[in-house]
Amino acid sequence: MKNLRITAATVVILFSLGLSPVSAIGAKKIPVESTMTPAEIQLLIDRVEEIKEMDKSTLTKAEKKDLRNELRETKKEITRNNGGVYLSVGALILVIVLLILLL
16 A cells, blocks of 8 residues: 555656656657767867866966866867766656655
8 A cells, every 4th residue: 555655646746747758758859969079079188188287387377367268168068079968956866766765
């Protein structure tokens, strides 16, 4: 009886959050294509490592600012072309709660 209540509560929560299979079918998927090859991404990663290992004490204020801007742009480019999978905090909490309930 307890398992039935837990299962029913889980189903109600899932449907109230809009995670029903019907809403999943209607969602449109936009394919993400990377415009960079893995070799180009590796070059960017190497440049980031090179910047991190630099001795910045001899640089002027303007050079440090340019280096910081280059580092930010390079990291953004790597992130944009890496094609990682992102989970929201709510989805992560929901997965953890479901695992606890089912196990």
